Amino acid sequence: MLRALTLALIASLSLIAPDSQAQDVRKAKFGDSKPVNWKSRAPSTYPVHGIDVARFQERIDWKRARKDGVNFAFIKVTEGGDLLDPMYADHWRGAKKAGVARGAYHFYYFCTKPEVQARWFLKNAKKDKGALPPVLDMEWNPFSPTCKKRPPAAEVQKQMKTFLKIVERGYGQRPIIYTTPQFYKDANLHQMAGEEYWLRSTAKTLDRAYPGQKWSFWQYSATGVISGVEGDVDLNVFVGSKADWKRWLNARQR
Template identity: 65%
Template sequence: MKGVRHILTSACLLLLVSCGGGGRDVPPADPGVLFAPNFRDADPVDFPTPRPSSFPVHGIDAARFQNTVDWNVARANGVNFAFLKATEGGDLLDPKFKDHWRGAGRAGVWRGAYHFYYFCTPPEVQARWFISNVPRVSGSLPPVLDMEWNPFSPTCATVRPPAAEVRRQMRVWLRIVEAHYGQRPILYTTPDFYRENGLGRFRGYDFWLRSTAEHLRDSYPGQGWRFWQYSATGLIPGVSGEVDLNAFNGSREDWNDWVIRRAR
């Protein structure tokens, strides 16, 4: 019967993708139902092994730059999960977040939301702003704290606290958000920010690491990781323009186990 249920679940998800999915959220009932990535890259990198293509579970992250996404088509072409930009600082909401959140949910894509941190706003304010804009609903991946320097902000570009203060503010945000959602957040970062602020000191967190020019083992020596953002120039049917590509670190069975443990 277990095999029959799995076949029926797969058939239902395929039907959902082909027929539009209706108007309500459809959190995937079986994380083992996965679609192979039909991705291309406008500027591919020849990574050493293990290459991103050697990992079976792939997804994207999306923000206002991905103005149009047909989530059903994207799902059928290998977008098994999506991290969606929700908030920045203490008062900015990504204008596409609500559309992306609803669209991914209706297509049965595993979805999570991320917050882009500003150093000119207290962490408590930023945590409350994220909580006020990101629904607490079943079938969600853990929230993500995006930590990187922001050279484009007219007010925060030059605000760069010492590493110890960076980590203190991160812990405040993480504590508040984890208490609200009941999930330990994921940490996203870049090579320079990780190195300059000693983020390797954070234990017990899943890391989502950006490295689009060299392998993670060279960008983050010795650091474990759960997600690898390996391209910013991905091309996927259903997604307008270029999009970030991400791989999950593990097998299909590892993905299944991780989602069961970490999704709310």
């Protein structure tokens, strides 16, 4: 009986360990192959750093990356209504095992209905305990061989709201919106009040690139160098202090 209880306790601790580890903030020891000389508040002044990854990062030593200061990771799972990132499952498992807080993201495609894309995401994104909110990646894709559509702002916002509503209902968390300066401007995303944002700006601080916009995450580089990750990788920071990060995790994790 005692041995059975001990094994049960060990099993239960292994289930909650990744979540507790995710709140243990590690100091970033990142490099950058094309560093920027930030004129005002640099990303290095923020204590909580992370990465985002997709199929381009084929294999990651997540334990080394975690030791190097990767506290969170946003991992691509789907694109459009039929594409599944081939590295999603591997990255998802590896990040969790290493104690990296992780969330799944969807790359939006303007030639497929938002309802179809939302269902595709929900079909493939794992709903694990401790997962971060899902992410809706909204940006123009000039390199797409099949879809060159650029709908007007009102139509973009309508499609986004449809996707967000369906995924929030099905996943149990309101998605974060990722976007770029040009898309943000073209789609008038400042009008979408109350949403949570992950913003890209690799040359300007966010107060200059998105004046007045509140944010939770900042993607500040596409040329990061991190132990355990082959090649360049996107670098990100969380907006607040270590204590803010713990509060955010407690409020936004599944």
